[in-house]
Amino acid sequence: ATTANSDSARDRAALIHPMTDLQRHDREGPLLVTRGEGVHVYDDDGNAYIEGVSGLWSVSLGFGQTRLADAAYRQMRELPSYHLFRHKSHPPAIRLAERLLAIAPVPMSKVFFANSGSEANDTAVKLAWYYNNALGRPGKKKIIGRIGGYHGITVASGSITGLARNHADFDLPLPNFLHTDCPSHWKYGLPGESEAAYAVRLAANLEALILREGPETIAAFFAEPVIGSGGVIVPPAGYFDLIQPILRKYDILFIADEVICGFGRLGAMFGGSLYGLAPDMITVAKGLSSGYLPISALMMSEAIWEACYAQSGKLGVFGHGFTYSGHPVAAAVALETLDLYKELDVLGNVARLAPLLQQGIRSHAEHPLVGEARGVGFLGGWELVADKTAKTPFAEPGRVGLMVERHCQARGVILRALGDILSTAPPLIATAPDIERIVEVVGEALDATLDDLARGVRI
Numbered sequence: 001a002t003t004a005n006s007d008s009a010r011d012r013a014a015l016i017h018p019m020t021d022l023q024r025h026d027r028e029g030p031l032l033v034t035r036g037e038g039v040h041v042y043d044d045d046g047n048a049y050i051e052g053v054s055g056l057w058s059v060s061l062g063f064g065q066t067r068l069a070d071a072a073y074r075q076m077r078e079l080p081s082y083h084l085f086r087h088k089s090h091p092p093a094i095r096l097a098e099r100l101l102a103i104a105p106v107p108m109s110k111v112f113f114a115n116s117g118s119e120a121n122d123t124a125v126k127l128a129w130y131y132n133n134a135l136g137r138p139g140k141k142k143i144i145g146r147i148g149g150y151h152g153i154t155v156a157s158g159s160i161t162g163l164a165r166n167h168a169d170f171d172l173p174l175p176n177f178l179h180t181d182c183p184s185h186w187k188y189g190l191p192g193e194s195e196a197a198y199a200v201r202l203a204a205n206l207e208a209l210i211l212r213e214g215p216e217t218i219a220a221f222f223a224e225p226v227i228g229s230g231g232v233i234v235p236p237a238g239y240f241d242l243i244q245p246i247l248r249k250y251d252i253l254f255i256a257d258e259v260i261c262g263f264g265r266l267g268a269m270f271g272g273s274l275y276g277l278a279p280d281m282i283t284v285a286k287g288l289s290s291g292y293l294p295i296s297a298l299m300m301s302e303a304i305w306e307a308c309y310a311q312s313g314k315l316g317v318f319g320h321g322f323t324y325s326g327h328p329v330a331a332a333v334a335l336e337t338l339d340l341y342k343e344l345d346v347l348g349n350v351a352r353l354a355p356l357l358q359q360g361i362r363s364h365a366e367h368p369l370v371g372e373a374r375g376v377g378f379l380g381g382w383e384l385v386a387d388k389t390a391k392t393p394f395a396e397p398g399r400v401g402l403m404v405e406r407h408c409q410a411r412g413v414i415l416r417a418l419g420d421i422l423s424t425a426p427p428l429i430a431t432a433p434d435i436e437r438i439v440e441v442v443g444e445a446l447d448a449t450l451d452d453l454a455r456g457v458r459i
Protein backbone atom coordinates (compact mmCIF):
# COMPACT_ATOMS: atom_id res chain seq x y z
CA ALA A 1 0.00 0.00 0.00
CA THR A 2 2.87 2.31 0.87
CA THR A 3 4.40 1.75 -2.52
CA ALA A 4 1.15 2.41 -4.35
CA ASN A 5 0.63 5.65 -2.45
CA SER A 6 4.22 6.66 -2.90
CA ASP A 7 4.13 5.93 -6.60
CA SER A 8 1.30 8.31 -7.02
CA ALA A 9 3.13 10.85 -4.84
CA ARG A 10 6.10 10.49 -7.15
CA ASP A 11 3.92 11.05 -10.20
CA ARG A 12 2.32 14.08 -8.62
CA ALA A 13 5.71 15.50 -7.65
CA ALA A 14 6.89 15.12 -11.22
CA LEU A 15 3.95 17.08 -12.45
CA ILE A 16 3.55 19.86 -9.94
CA HIS A 17 6.84 20.98 -8.46
CA PRO A 18 9.52 20.75 -11.12
CA MET A 19 12.94 22.10 -10.18
CA THR A 20 16.22 22.45 -12.04
CA ASP A 21 16.15 19.32 -14.23
CA LEU A 22 12.75 20.16 -15.69
CA GLN A 23 12.68 17.60 -18.49
CA ARG A 24 14.23 14.70 -16.60
CA HIS A 25 12.01 15.45 -13.62
CA ASP A 26 8.99 15.25 -15.87
CA ARG A 27 10.08 12.07 -17.65
CA GLU A 28 11.32 10.03 -14.71
CA GLY A 29 9.90 11.51 -11.54
CA PRO A 30 12.01 12.18 -8.45
CA LEU A 31 13.71 9.90 -5.95
CA LEU A 32 11.12 10.11 -3.22
CA VAL A 33 12.98 10.65 0.04
CA THR A 34 10.76 9.94 3.00
CA ARG A 35 13.00 9.59 6.05
CA GLY A 36 16.49 10.19 7.37
CA GLU A 37 18.60 8.79 10.18
CA GLY A 38 22.27 9.50 10.82
CA VAL A 39 24.11 9.78 7.50
CA HIS A 40 21.32 7.92 5.70
CA VAL A 41 18.15 8.88 3.90
CA TYR A 42 15.52 6.34 2.87
CA ASP A 43 13.30 6.27 -0.18
CA ASP A 44 9.65 5.25 -0.24
CA ASP A 45 10.63 1.63 -0.87
CA GLY A 46 12.79 1.63 2.25
CA ASN A 47 16.11 1.67 0.38
CA ALA A 48 18.92 3.36 2.33
CA TYR A 49 21.34 5.85 0.81
CA ILE A 50 24.38 7.49 2.37
CA GLU A 51 23.80 11.22 1.96
CA GLY A 52 27.26 11.93 0.61
CA VAL A 53 26.65 15.68 0.15
CA SER A 54 24.81 16.29 3.44
CA GLY A 55 21.68 17.23 1.49
CA LEU A 56 23.11 20.33 -0.12
CA TRP A 57 26.17 20.82 2.13
CA SER A 58 23.72 21.59 4.90
CA VAL A 59 22.80 18.63 7.12
CA SER A 60 26.19 18.54 8.83
CA LEU A 61 24.93 16.73 11.92
CA GLY A 62 23.08 14.14 9.87
CA PHE A 63 19.42 13.24 10.20
CA GLY A 64 17.39 12.27 13.24
CA GLN A 65 19.09 14.59 15.75
CA THR A 66 16.30 14.60 18.32
CA ARG A 67 17.92 17.44 20.26
CA LEU A 68 17.31 19.72 17.27
CA ALA A 69 13.71 18.56 16.98
CA ASP A 70 13.19 19.09 20.71
CA ALA A 71 14.72 22.58 20.58
CA ALA A 72 12.32 23.45 17.76
CA TYR A 73 9.36 22.02 19.65
CA ARG A 74 10.18 23.90 22.87
CA GLN A 75 10.56 27.18 20.98
CA MET A 76 7.39 26.51 18.98
CA ARG A 77 5.44 26.34 22.22
CA GLU A 78 7.16 29.35 23.78
CA LEU A 79 7.16 31.80 20.89
CA PRO A 80 6.67 30.17 17.49
CA SER A 81 7.18 33.24 15.36
CA TYR A 82 8.14 36.84 15.72
CA HIS A 83 10.00 39.50 13.80
CA LEU A 84 12.88 41.86 14.54
CA PHE A 85 11.42 44.98 12.91
CA ARG A 86 10.76 48.28 14.76
CA HIS A 87 13.23 47.48 17.56
CA LYS A 88 11.65 44.16 18.51
CA SER A 89 13.72 41.17 19.46
CA HIS A 90 13.49 37.83 21.22
CA PRO A 91 15.93 35.70 23.23
CA PRO A 92 16.88 33.14 20.53
CA ALA A 93 17.94 35.88 18.11
CA ILE A 94 19.95 37.69 20.76
CA ARG A 95 21.64 34.54 22.00
CA LEU A 96 22.46 33.37 18.48
CA ALA A 97 23.95 36.75 17.52
CA GLU A 98 26.08 36.64 20.68
CA ARG A 99 27.26 33.13 19.86
CA LEU A 100 28.15 34.01 16.28
CA LEU A 101 30.12 37.07 17.31
CA ALA A 102 31.91 34.99 19.96
CA ILE A 103 33.08 32.38 17.44
CA ALA A 104 33.75 34.76 14.52
CA PRO A 105 37.25 34.12 13.16
CA VAL A 106 38.07 37.86 13.10
CA PRO A 107 36.48 40.60 15.21
CA MET A 108 32.95 41.27 14.05
CA SER A 109 30.59 43.81 15.47
CA LYS A 110 26.97 43.07 14.51
CA VAL A 111 24.79 40.38 12.97
CA PHE A 112 21.95 40.64 10.46
CA PHE A 113 19.79 37.57 10.04
CA ALA A 114 18.14 36.25 6.89
CA ASN A 115 16.72 32.92 5.74
CA SER A 116 19.05 31.68 3.04
CA GLY A 117 22.59 32.03 1.80
CA SER A 118 21.32 34.02 -1.17
CA GLU A 119 19.56 36.49 1.08
CA ALA A 120 22.61 36.88 3.31
CA ASN A 121 24.74 37.66 0.26
CA ASP A 122 22.12 40.05 -1.12
CA THR A 123 22.21 41.76 2.24
CA ALA A 124 26.00 42.02 2.00
CA VAL A 125 25.70 43.66 -1.43
CA LYS A 126 23.19 46.17 -0.10
CA LEU A 127 25.36 46.88 2.93
CA ALA A 128 28.40 47.46 0.72
CA TRP A 129 26.38 49.96 -1.30
CA TYR A 130 24.86 51.58 1.78
CA TYR A 131 28.31 51.81 3.38
CA ASN A 132 29.70 53.69 0.39
CA ASN A 133 26.71 56.00 0.32
CA ALA A 134 27.32 56.64 4.01
CA LEU A 135 30.94 57.54 3.23
CA GLY A 136 29.83 59.93 0.46
CA ARG A 137 31.11 57.77 -2.42
CA PRO A 138 27.95 56.89 -4.32
CA GLY A 139 29.97 55.85 -7.39
CA LYS A 140 31.76 53.02 -5.57
CA LYS A 141 29.25 50.26 -6.24
CA LYS A 142 30.58 47.52 -8.49
CA ILE A 143 30.80 44.01 -7.10
CA ILE A 144 33.46 41.50 -8.10
CA GLY A 145 32.84 37.75 -7.90
CA ARG A 146 34.84 34.95 -9.46
CA ILE A 147 34.26 32.71 -12.44
CA GLY A 148 33.17 29.37 -11.00
CA GLY A 149 32.03 30.87 -7.69
CA TYR A 150 28.51 30.24 -6.39
CA HIS A 151 26.95 32.78 -4.05
CA GLY A 152 23.24 32.25 -4.54
CA ILE A 153 20.41 32.43 -6.98
CA THR A 154 18.46 35.63 -6.33
CA VAL A 155 18.92 38.48 -8.80
CA ALA A 156 21.81 40.06 -6.88
CA SER A 157 23.50 36.96 -5.40
CA GLY A 158 22.97 35.19 -8.73
CA SER A 159 24.88 38.04 -10.34
CA ILE A 160 27.85 37.49 -8.00
CA THR A 161 27.73 33.80 -8.91
CA GLY A 162 30.08 33.17 -11.81
CA LEU A 163 28.44 30.20 -13.49
CA ALA A 164 26.96 30.26 -16.99
CA ARG A 165 24.27 27.76 -16.01
CA ASN A 166 22.87 30.24 -13.51
CA HIS A 167 23.10 33.20 -15.88
CA ALA A 168 22.02 31.92 -19.27
CA ASP A 169 18.48 32.95 -20.23
CA PHE A 170 17.97 34.67 -16.87
CA ASP A 171 19.51 37.92 -18.13
CA LEU A 172 22.19 37.81 -15.45
CA PRO A 173 24.57 39.10 -14.29
CA LEU A 174 23.15 42.54 -13.66
CA PRO A 175 25.25 45.47 -14.85
CA ASN A 176 28.05 46.38 -12.40
CA PHE A 177 28.63 42.75 -11.35
CA LEU A 178 32.05 41.67 -12.61
CA HIS A 179 33.94 38.39 -12.46
CA THR A 180 37.63 37.77 -12.05
CA ASP A 181 39.54 34.55 -12.64
CA CYS A 182 38.53 31.12 -11.44
CA PRO A 183 41.22 29.96 -8.99
CA SER A 184 41.55 26.44 -10.45
CA HIS A 185 45.26 25.92 -11.06
CA TRP A 186 44.66 22.49 -12.55
CA LYS A 187 42.31 23.91 -15.16
CA TYR A 188 43.70 27.34 -15.93
CA GLY A 189 47.35 27.17 -14.88
CA LEU A 190 49.70 27.53 -17.87
CA PRO A 191 51.97 24.61 -18.77
CA GLY A 192 54.81 24.60 -16.25
CA GLU A 193 53.28 27.40 -14.16
CA SER A 194 53.52 26.69 -10.42
CA GLU A 195 50.59 27.24 -8.09
CA ALA A 196 52.44 30.18 -6.56
CA ALA A 197 53.06 31.73 -9.97
CA TYR A 198 49.43 31.15 -10.90
CA ALA A 199 48.33 32.94 -7.72
CA VAL A 200 50.59 35.87 -8.63
CA ARG A 201 49.05 36.01 -12.11
CA LEU A 202 45.50 35.95 -10.71
CA ALA A 203 46.29 38.73 -8.25
CA ALA A 204 47.78 40.81 -11.08
CA ASN A 205 44.67 40.18 -13.18
CA LEU A 206 42.45 41.28 -10.31
CA GLU A 207 44.45 44.46 -9.87
CA ALA A 208 44.32 45.12 -13.62
CA LEU A 209 40.53 44.68 -13.56
CA ILE A 210 40.23 47.10 -10.64
CA LEU A 211 42.39 49.68 -12.40
CA ARG A 212 40.56 49.25 -15.70
CA GLU A 213 37.19 49.82 -14.03
CA GLY A 214 38.54 52.46 -11.65
CA PRO A 215 38.96 51.63 -7.95
CA GLU A 216 36.56 54.44 -7.13
CA THR A 217 33.79 52.39 -8.80
CA ILE A 218 34.34 49.09 -6.95
CA ALA A 219 32.61 48.35 -3.66
CA ALA A 220 33.30 44.74 -2.79
CA PHE A 221 34.89 41.41 -3.65
CA PHE A 222 33.15 38.13 -2.75
CA ALA A 223 34.90 34.81 -2.29
CA GLU A 224 34.45 31.47 -0.61
CA PRO A 225 37.58 30.10 1.07
CA VAL A 226 37.16 26.99 -1.10
CA ILE A 227 34.58 27.15 -3.88
CA GLY A 228 31.92 24.56 -3.05
CA SER A 229 28.92 24.15 -5.27
CA GLY A 230 30.69 25.89 -8.17
CA GLY A 231 32.94 22.84 -8.43
CA VAL A 232 35.09 22.23 -5.33
CA ILE A 233 37.92 24.57 -6.27
CA VAL A 234 40.76 24.88 -3.78
CA PRO A 235 42.70 28.15 -4.09
CA PRO A 236 46.32 27.97 -5.23
CA ALA A 237 49.00 28.37 -2.55
CA GLY A 238 49.37 31.99 -1.48
CA TYR A 239 46.28 33.21 -3.35
CA PHE A 240 44.45 35.03 -0.56
CA ASP A 241 47.72 36.46 0.82
CA LEU A 242 48.09 38.25 -2.50
CA ILE A 243 44.44 39.15 -3.08
CA GLN A 244 43.68 40.71 0.29
CA PRO A 245 46.35 43.46 0.23
CA ILE A 246 45.06 44.52 -3.22
CA LEU A 247 41.54 44.86 -1.86
CA ARG A 248 42.81 46.90 1.09
CA LYS A 249 44.93 49.06 -1.21
CA TYR A 250 41.87 50.12 -3.18
CA ASP A 251 39.50 50.25 -0.22
CA ILE A 252 37.38 47.41 -1.53
CA LEU A 253 35.39 45.40 1.01
CA PHE A 254 36.10 41.69 1.26
CA ILE A 255 33.05 39.54 1.86
CA ALA A 256 33.77 35.93 2.80
CA ASP A 257 30.99 33.54 1.86
CA GLU A 258 31.22 30.80 4.49
CA VAL A 259 27.85 29.30 3.56
CA ILE A 260 29.47 25.93 2.77
CA CYS A 261 32.90 26.28 4.37
CA GLY A 262 31.61 27.52 7.74
CA PHE A 263 31.02 25.31 10.80
CA GLY A 264 33.67 22.68 10.32
CA ARG A 265 33.34 21.62 6.69
CA LEU A 266 37.03 22.25 5.96
CA GLY A 267 38.23 21.18 9.40
CA ALA A 268 38.15 24.61 11.10
CA MET A 269 35.11 26.40 12.51
CA PHE A 270 35.42 28.88 9.62
CA GLY A 271 37.15 27.83 6.42
CA GLY A 272 38.68 31.29 6.05
CA SER A 273 40.89 30.68 9.08
CA LEU A 274 42.81 28.09 7.06
CA TYR A 275 43.69 30.72 4.47
CA GLY A 276 44.26 33.76 6.68
CA LEU A 277 41.11 35.56 5.59
CA ALA A 278 40.37 38.88 7.28
CA PRO A 279 36.99 39.80 5.75
CA ASP A 280 34.84 42.85 6.42
CA MET A 281 31.69 40.74 6.29
CA ILE A 282 31.04 37.02 6.64
CA THR A 283 27.91 35.23 5.46
CA VAL A 284 26.77 31.88 6.86
CA ALA A 285 23.75 29.60 6.32
CA LYS A 286 23.31 25.83 5.74
CA GLY A 287 25.43 24.35 8.59
CA LEU A 288 24.30 27.15 10.92
CA SER A 289 21.18 25.08 11.66
CA SER A 290 22.54 21.84 10.22
CA GLY A 291 19.95 22.49 7.52
CA TYR A 292 17.06 21.63 9.87
CA LEU A 293 15.39 25.01 9.37
CA PRO A 294 16.16 27.87 7.00
CA ILE A 295 18.30 30.54 8.64
CA SER A 296 21.32 32.57 7.56
CA ALA A 297 23.37 35.38 9.00
CA LEU A 298 25.73 38.12 8.00
CA MET A 299 28.40 39.38 10.37
CA MET A 300 29.88 42.83 9.77
CA SER A 301 32.91 44.71 11.01
CA GLU A 302 32.69 47.63 13.38
CA ALA A 303 33.68 50.06 10.58
CA ILE A 304 30.73 48.99 8.43
CA TRP A 305 28.38 49.07 11.35
CA GLU A 306 29.46 52.57 12.40
CA ALA A 307 28.98 54.02 8.92
CA CYS A 308 25.59 52.37 8.47
CA TYR A 309 24.45 53.36 11.93
CA ALA A 310 25.25 57.01 11.27
CA GLN A 311 23.66 56.94 7.82
CA SER A 312 20.46 55.33 9.09
CA GLY A 313 19.98 58.32 11.38
CA LYS A 314 19.40 60.52 8.33
CA LEU A 315 16.47 58.45 7.08
CA GLY A 316 15.37 57.30 10.50
CA VAL A 317 15.29 53.69 9.34
CA PHE A 318 17.59 51.10 7.82
CA GLY A 319 15.12 49.86 5.23
CA HIS A 320 16.16 46.24 4.96
CA GLY A 321 15.05 43.03 6.67
CA PHE A 322 12.94 39.94 6.10
CA THR A 323 9.75 38.85 7.83
CA TYR A 324 11.56 35.79 9.12
CA SER A 325 14.99 37.35 9.81
CA GLY A 326 16.19 35.61 12.97
CA HIS A 327 13.03 33.48 13.18
CA PRO A 328 12.88 32.26 16.80
CA VAL A 329 12.42 28.56 16.02
CA ALA A 330 15.20 28.55 13.41
CA ALA A 331 17.43 30.53 15.80
CA ALA A 332 16.72 28.06 18.63
CA VAL A 333 17.65 25.18 16.35
CA ALA A 334 20.82 27.01 15.29
CA LEU A 335 21.81 27.51 18.94
CA GLU A 336 21.29 23.82 19.65
CA THR A 337 23.27 23.00 16.49
CA LEU A 338 26.22 25.05 17.72
CA ASP A 339 26.03 23.22 21.07
CA LEU A 340 26.02 19.88 19.30
CA TYR A 341 29.02 20.77 17.14
CA LYS A 342 30.90 21.23 20.38
CA GLU A 343 29.48 18.32 22.36
CA LEU A 344 29.89 15.83 19.54
CA ASP A 345 33.40 17.14 18.82
CA VAL A 346 32.51 17.51 15.18
CA LEU A 347 35.74 19.37 14.40
CA GLY A 348 37.68 16.53 16.01
CA ASN A 349 35.85 14.00 13.83
CA VAL A 350 36.67 15.97 10.70
CA ALA A 351 40.32 16.30 11.79
CA ARG A 352 40.53 12.54 12.41
CA LEU A 353 38.79 11.38 9.24
CA ALA A 354 39.61 14.06 6.65
CA PRO A 355 42.89 12.28 5.78
CA LEU A 356 40.92 9.09 5.09
CA LEU A 357 38.46 10.95 2.87
CA GLN A 358 41.11 12.96 1.07
CA GLN A 359 43.30 9.89 0.45
CA GLY A 360 40.21 8.04 -0.73
CA ILE A 361 39.33 10.84 -3.12
CA ARG A 362 42.86 10.84 -4.50
CA SER A 363 42.85 7.03 -4.82
CA HIS A 364 40.73 7.58 -7.95
CA ALA A 365 43.09 10.17 -9.43
CA GLU A 366 44.47 7.69 -11.95
CA HIS A 367 41.05 6.67 -13.25
CA PRO A 368 40.76 7.42 -16.98
CA LEU A 369 37.69 9.63 -16.41
CA VAL A 370 39.25 11.69 -13.60
CA GLY A 371 41.14 14.85 -14.55
CA GLU A 372 41.72 16.01 -11.00
CA ALA A 373 40.80 14.53 -7.59
CA ARG A 374 40.84 17.22 -4.91
CA GLY A 375 39.41 18.59 -1.70
CA VAL A 376 39.97 19.84 1.83
CA GLY A 377 38.51 18.51 5.08
CA PHE A 378 35.09 16.94 4.47
CA LEU A 379 34.72 18.55 1.04
CA GLY A 380 36.00 17.02 -2.14
CA GLY A 381 35.39 16.00 -5.69
CA TRP A 382 36.50 14.52 -8.95
CA GLU A 383 36.65 16.62 -12.11
CA LEU A 384 35.72 14.33 -14.98
CA VAL A 385 37.28 14.78 -18.41
CA ALA A 386 37.05 13.29 -21.87
CA ASP A 387 40.85 13.28 -22.23
CA LYS A 388 42.93 12.99 -19.11
CA THR A 389 46.21 14.29 -20.55
CA ALA A 390 44.81 17.13 -22.61
CA LYS A 391 42.23 17.90 -19.83
CA THR A 392 39.56 18.09 -22.52
CA PRO A 393 36.03 18.53 -21.17
CA PHE A 394 33.19 16.42 -22.50
CA ALA A 395 31.38 17.58 -25.63
CA GLU A 396 28.03 17.50 -23.83
CA PRO A 397 28.68 19.23 -20.48
CA GLY A 398 27.16 17.53 -17.45
CA ARG A 399 26.04 14.30 -19.06
CA VAL A 400 28.89 12.12 -17.86
CA GLY A 401 28.74 13.74 -14.42
CA LEU A 402 25.10 12.74 -14.24
CA MET A 403 25.91 9.20 -15.36
CA VAL A 404 28.41 8.76 -12.51
CA GLU A 405 26.00 10.38 -10.04
CA ARG A 406 23.31 7.89 -11.06
CA HIS A 407 25.60 4.91 -10.78
CA CYS A 408 26.45 6.07 -7.25
CA GLN A 409 22.78 6.45 -6.37
CA ALA A 410 21.97 2.99 -7.72
CA ARG A 411 24.62 1.68 -5.30
CA GLY A 412 23.18 3.55 -2.33
CA VAL A 413 25.30 6.70 -2.22
CA ILE A 414 23.90 10.12 -3.07
CA LEU A 415 26.55 12.42 -4.49
CA ARG A 416 26.13 15.52 -6.60
CA ALA A 417 27.58 16.18 -10.02
CA LEU A 418 28.25 19.90 -10.47
CA GLY A 419 28.34 19.76 -14.23
CA ASP A 420 31.12 17.22 -14.72
CA ILE A 421 32.58 17.63 -11.25
CA LEU A 422 31.36 14.86 -8.96
CA SER A 423 31.31 16.24 -5.43
CA THR A 424 31.12 14.87 -1.95
CA ALA A 425 30.62 16.55 1.43
CA PRO A 426 29.65 13.87 3.96
CA PRO A 427 27.84 14.81 7.14
CA LEU A 428 30.48 15.88 9.65
CA ILE A 429 29.44 12.99 11.92
CA ALA A 430 30.29 10.38 9.26
CA THR A 431 32.37 7.41 10.39
CA ALA A 432 35.34 5.75 8.72
CA PRO A 433 33.11 2.97 7.23
CA ASP A 434 30.75 5.62 5.78
CA ILE A 435 33.67 7.37 4.12
CA GLU A 436 35.19 4.15 2.87
CA ARG A 437 31.83 3.19 1.37
CA ILE A 438 31.51 6.52 -0.45
CA VAL A 439 34.99 6.16 -1.92
CA GLU A 440 34.38 2.54 -2.90
CA VAL A 441 31.09 3.32 -4.62
CA VAL A 442 32.63 6.20 -6.56
CA GLY A 443 35.24 3.77 -7.89
CA GLU A 444 32.53 1.36 -9.01
CA ALA A 445 30.47 4.18 -10.53
CA LEU A 446 33.46 5.51 -12.47
CA ASP A 447 34.12 2.02 -13.88
CA ALA A 448 30.45 1.51 -14.73
CA THR A 449 30.33 4.87 -16.51
CA LEU A 450 33.47 4.10 -18.48
CA ASP A 451 31.81 0.89 -19.53
CA ASP A 452 28.62 2.71 -20.54
CA LEU A 453 30.61 5.19 -22.61
CA ALA A 454 32.50 2.38 -24.36
CA ARG A 455 29.20 0.72 -25.19
CA GLY A 456 27.58 3.96 -26.32
CA VAL A 457 24.90 3.84 -23.60
CA ARG A 458 23.05 7.12 -23.46
CA ILE A 459 21.07 8.58 -20.62
Ligand code: PMP
Pocket: 056, 115, 116, 117, 118, 119, 121, 150, 151, 152, 153, 224, 228, 229, 257, 258, 259, 260, 285, 286
Ligand atom coordinates in the same frame (compact mmCIF):
# COMPACT_ATOMS: atom_id res chain seq x y z
N1 PMP B 1 26.73 30.68 -1.04
C1 PMP B 1 27.26 29.46 -1.20
C2 PMP B 1 28.72 29.28 -1.09
C3 PMP B 1 26.43 28.37 -1.45
O1 PMP B 1 26.95 27.16 -1.62
C4 PMP B 1 25.04 28.57 -1.53
C5 PMP B 1 24.09 27.41 -1.80
N2 PMP B 1 24.60 26.32 -2.45
C6 PMP B 1 24.56 29.86 -1.38
C7 PMP B 1 25.42 30.89 -1.12
C8 PMP B 1 23.09 30.14 -1.49
O2 PMP B 1 22.43 29.61 -0.42
P1 PMP B 1 20.82 29.37 -0.51
O3 PMP B 1 20.62 28.24 -1.47
O4 PMP B 1 20.47 29.04 0.91
O5 PMP B 1 20.23 30.63 -0.98
